Amino acid sequence: xxxxxxxxxxxxxxxxxxxxxxxxxxxxxxxxxxxxxxxxxxxxxxxxxxxxxxxxxxxxxxxxxxxxxxxxxxxxxxxxxxxxxxxxxxxxxxxxxxxxxxxxxxxxxxxxxxxxxxxxxxxxxxxxxxxxxxxxxxxxxxxxxxxxxxxxxxxxxxxxxxxxxxxxxxxxxxxxxxxxxxxxxxxxxxxxxxxxxxxxxxxxx
Numbered sequence: 001x002x003x004x005x006x007x008x009x010x011x012x013x014x015x016x017x018x019x020x021x022x023x024x025x026x027x028x029x030x031x032x033x034x035x036x037x038x039x040x041x042x043x044x045x046x047x048x049x050x051x052x053x054x055x056x057x058x059x060x061x062x063x064x065x066x067x068x069x070x071x072x073x074x075x076x077x078x079x080x081x082x083x084x085x086x087x088x089x090x091x092x093x094x095x096x097x098x099x100x101x102x103x104x105x106x107x108x109x110x111x112x113x114x115x116x117x118x119x120x121x122x123x124x125x126x127x128x129x130x131x132x133x134x135x136x137x138x139x140x141x142x143x144x145x146x147x148x149x150x151x152x153x154x155x156x157x158x159x160x161x162x163x164x165x166x167x168x169x170x171x172x173x174x175x176x177x178x179x180x181x182x183x184x185x186x187x188x189x190x191x192x193x194x195x196x197x198x199x200x201x202x203x204x205x
Contacts, residue, residue: 003156006126006129006133009125009129010122010125010126010129011031011035012073014073016034018074018076018078018080019118021078022077022080022082023082023121024117025114029110029114029118032108033108033114033118033119034122035108036104036108037115037119037122038122038126041089041092041122041123042126043157044093044094045058045092045130045153046153046157047092048091048092049150049153049154050150050153054091055150058149061091061127062131062135063131065124065131066128066131066132066134070125070128070129073125076125081124082120082121083120085119085121085122086116086120086123088120088124089120089123101115101116130153130156134152134153134156137156
């Protein structure tokens with residue numbers, strides 16, 4: 001499963017309807033939040049995998065979530081752990097999670113409380129899909145380490161550096177705009193928490 005397939009799965013009709021039922025947020029609003037937030041969640045995942053202070057924990061989290069059965073998205077979403085999802089979102093977005101969520105709400109036109117609900121439902125599913133993909137890649141490469149996870153994540157998201165920024169802004173489509181792409185490319189080489197925050201916020205401008 002390539003990263004495009006991961007994104008397609010999270011934004012699929014089954015997923016959108018499942019998240020809508022699990023959170024009480026309309027399907028239309030759910031789609032709007034996912035469109036705005038997915039590149040940012042992926043950027044946060046890349047930052048977690050590249051940060052020496054979080055890479056090991058992130059690798060373990062991917063392994064744990066990969067064990068979830070996501071073959072039936074509706075069934076999975078009916079039992080999704082929203083509290084776990086909220087923790088994942090906070091980890092991926094870091095100390096500026098509240099500001100990033102506020103910007104997602106503005107971009108999507110969905111109230112902040114509903115954005116939080118949608119993200120809390122989508123994040124565990126995203127982690128499970130990423131974990132399955134990383135696990136499959138590890139088997140092929142025999143790279144069973146946190147460093148291996150970082151390399152695989154970089155490869156999935158465009159090879160790291162400006163390639164990653166291009167993929168993330170590409171996922172935003174036309175709404176990202178030239179300014180978002182420029183801001184992302186300017187910050188993509190810095191994988192610290194400050195640089196990651198700048199990248200994520202740049203994608204929303």
